[in-house]
Amino acid sequence: MIPSVNIVIPTFNRAHLIRASVEAALGQSHPHCIVTVVDDASQDRTREILSDFRTNPRFNYIRLSQNGGTAQAKNVGILFSPSDAITFHDSDDVPHRDKVIRQARVIGNEEIGAHPVLNWKLASRVPGSKIQVGAVLTHHELILPNGERVEIRRTLSLVDDVFPNLQMAAGVPGDWTHVNSGLFHSSVFRKLGGFSDCIEEDREFRNRLILSGEIIWVIPEVLLTKIETPDSLTQSSDTDYDSERRQRDRQRVWKMVEDWFHTREVPAAPLDLADLRIAEIWNRDLITVSDVLKTPATGDLALAEVRSQRGVVPSVA
Secondary structure (H helix, E strand, C coil): CCCCEEEEECCCCCCHHHHHHHHHHHCCCCCEEEEEEEEEECCCCCCHHHHHHCCCCEEEEEEEECCHHHHHHHHHHHCCCCCCCCECCCEECCCCCCCCHHHHHHCCCCCECCCCCCCHHHHHCCCCEEEEEEEEEEEEEECCCCCCCCECHHHHHHCCCCHHHCCCCCCCHHHHHHHHHHHHHHHHHHHHCCCCCCCCCHHHHHHHHHHHCCCCEEEEEEEEEEEECCCCCCCCCCCCCCCCCHHHHHHHHHHHHHHHHHHHCCCCCCCCCCCCEEEEEEEEHCCEEECEEEEEHHHHHHHHHHHHHHHHCCEEC
């Protein structure tokens, strides 16, 4: 069975880009695909721009009352997703129209097995058994502000934080952004929680996926174009790869890997959205308080917030 997919687009003050991102997401060939924009309290014309999609039955807009950052916006998308799988597209992403259907068909393939030629004990799997793919990544390309086009095709770079000694031919630092193209089975979030509240949230989440033994499949084709602009997080001087903030968070990520080498344990990151306040939801029929790993307080708050938007308590998946 091909799983249903929620394309979650976290955004903050990207009115000049958001329309193209939503149109590309809605144009995906997957027949069971919805699009959820989580507006992290934008102060520009984002809401106005998106009003053209308001009546689309496959589109939802969740506006937060206060800015919490990209990781928390993604967690809101996870918390309220009704779908079997979730992918995260940035406001400046242009996916190939078949990206999601190809990823979904891999996640929905029930005939994938643990080939006994590999050491499946390390991933807590039984050789010869059927396995559920937890994440499907694709190769992708970056269009940089100077016009340079960079293809991200080096699958080995997924383990750069674990085995830096294998990365000497990586070329462009940051090939680990592979995870930005991922489609994730909802069971992954039930086991591992969501994104940590840091600017290296994708990198940290990727490491938890790998170190916990989740099955990661890579489609070796460029199915996503990321168009970086001067105001992108990786280009801004406050948040680029050399910024103090990113260096600090990178050390935090590396500490988790170091701890894993000693304990072989991967701590989950339950969704903790104690300050969650929803200003607006457009398509309440596309809202479900999911059974992903979350704190009890977050679960109660999520129910209360959605109830205040629609007047009834939503079903819990």
